[in-house]
Amino acid sequence: MSSVVRVSESVASASGTAPDLPSDARPRRVAIVYNPSKGSTKSLRAAMKAALKAARDAAAASGGVGWSDPLWLETTVDDAGQGATRHALDAGVDLVLAAGGDGTVRAVAAGLRGSGVPLGIVPLGTGNLLARNLGVPISDVRASVRLAFAGDDMSIDIGIAELTREGGEASAHAFLVMAGIGIDAAMIANTNPQLKKRVGWLAYIDGGLRSLNSRKFQIHYQVRGHQRHSAHVTSILAGNCGVLPGNMELMPDASLDDGELDVALLQPRTLFSWLWIWRKVTWENRVLRRTAIGRKIIRFTTSDNAKTLSYLRGASVNVEVVDGAEPVELDGDSFGDVTGAHFWADPLALVVRVPRAG
Numbered sequence: 281m282s283s284v285v286r287v288s289e290s291v292a293s294a295s296g297t298a299p300d301l302p303s304d305a306r307p308r309r310v311a312i313v314y315n316p317s318k319g320s321t322k323s324l325r326a327a328m329k330a331a332l333k334a335a336r337d338a339a340a341a342s343g344g345v346g347w348s349d350p351l352w353l354e355t356t357v358d359d360a361g362q363g364a365t366r367h368a369l370d371a372g373v374d375l376v377l378a379a380g381g382d383g384t385v386r387a388v389a390a391g392l393r394g395s396g397v398p399l400g401i402v403p404l405g406t407g408n409l410l411a412r413n414l415g416v417p418i419s420d421v422r423a424s425v426r427l428a429f430a431g432d433d434m435s436i437d438i439g440i441a442e443l444t445r446e447g448g449e450a451s452a453h454a455f456l457v458m459a460g461i462g463i464d465a466a467m468i469a470n471t472n473p474q475l476k477k478r479v480g481w482l483a484y485i486d487g488g489l490r491s492l493n494s495r496k497f498q499i500h501y502q503v504r505g506h507q508r509h510s511a512h513v514t515s516i517l518a519g520n521c522g523v524l525p526g527n528m529e530l531m532p533d534a535s536l537d538d539g540e541l542d543v544a545l546l547q548p549r550t551l552f553s554w555l556w557i558w559r560k561v562t563w564e565n566r567v568l569r570r571t572a573i574g575r576k577i578i579r580f581t582t583s584d585n586a587k588t589l590s591y592l593r594g595a596s597v598n599v600e601v602v603d604g605a606e607p608v609e610l611d612g613d614s615f616g617d618v619t620g621a622h623f624w625a626d627p628l629a630l631v632v633r634v635p636r637a638g
Contacts, residue, residue: 307348308375310400310429311368313388315355315380318404324379327402327425335429355384365391373397375633377428381405382457382611389630390454393438398631400428406525407612409457413521413536415635431633436536438629439520444620446605455520455610456630458530459623461599462497462515463546465607469614496547498602503543503594510602515546518597518623528561531591539627543592553588560589596624 312328314321332347339346351371353364361378365388368376378388379402389410392399402424403411410416414434417423439455499516502508518541522531534542548554598620605617 307346309348309351309371309373310375310377311351311353311365311371311373312377312379312402313353313355313361313364313368313384314377314402315361315384315404318380321379323421324402324425327422328377330422331425331429334426355380355387359387360384361387362391364388369395369397375400375428377402377425379404382407382409383613385410386454386456386611386613389438389456392631393454393626393629396631398428398433398633400425400431400633402428409524409611410521410632412525413457413523414632427635428633430636432636433631434537434634435628436630436632437520437539437625437627439518439541440624440626441518441608441610441615442622442624443608443615443618446617446619453610453615457521457611458517458519458524459608459610459621460515460517461499461601461606461608461618461621462513464515464517465609465614468609468612469607497604497606500600500602501543501545502598503592504596505594506592511545511547513545513547515544516597516599517544517546518542519544520625524561526562530561533591533593537628539625540593540595541597541623541625543594543597545590545592546588547590548588557589596622598622 310328310332312324314324328350332350336346338344351368351373353368355361355364361380361384365376369391375398376388376392377400378385381403382405384405385399385401385403389399401411401414401416402421403416403418404421408416408418411418411424416427436456439457439459440452441455441459442450442452444450496512496514498510498512500508500510501516517530519531519534520541521536522529522534522542524530531542531544546557548557599622600620601618605619608615608618608621
């Protein structure tokens, strides 16, 4: 019988495994860190029951090690999942599922950083950014839970954002997909949460339209391996991967396992420039650049608008806001205003379950 365990309870009472058994002989165990604000757990529990039965049957048929009862851990207002994940690791689990939105996945990944314990993703949020980039089923809880047990392991980079506030205080946070300073963060801050619940990621369009009048601001930035530069931008983003909701691919060359971040600078001058950016991330990056003839079309149609959206790549990037502070976001969640940031990649620090090759 499974049970819900809060982080404040003792690890010994939550573990349920025999501590004197060698790791290759004891039953394996899975922890589910879930966000209760995402609705009823009925379908999640049913999916877990079915996946565990299949895993146990497969283990019995092959003479392998089976699975014990799962460890259920709720996120709370004070703990988005990082503390719950550490609790699961202390209990000796072999697999951790993050069931929730991007914030839950990010917090669980931060807790698993460097542990080698695989992360399974059960997308229940609006953006589901990492799941989209990994090919995890978005709208099928049973399929995503099955994948967590039966998928392949892939080691990916974790992005780290060291944020500096106006008072000089600094804090470090993990991100998995993208971090940004400027209009992207303003868009997220301006998105109506009630509209987001009703229509999902489409609510970001409303937030984006209300953020188009965001002013340009001056930054100093330096990508590792490049010279220090100054620029007036509406946004600077550091990406670990590039696929976004709405069939958009902002950073087409970004890779989850190359030890580097892709950096995008947005410097639109007019409304037409914004339309060009929209065309680039929805058509050029997603469609044209995938074929030889499409790449030729891009070369022949490139103009001065190329300066509107420019790319760099490196293991890290330092950003200083010259005057005042600007909003920052990590994986689609607002993190307040900053006067500077250091974004860097922690290479292959996280193991995730992904669809099997082929």
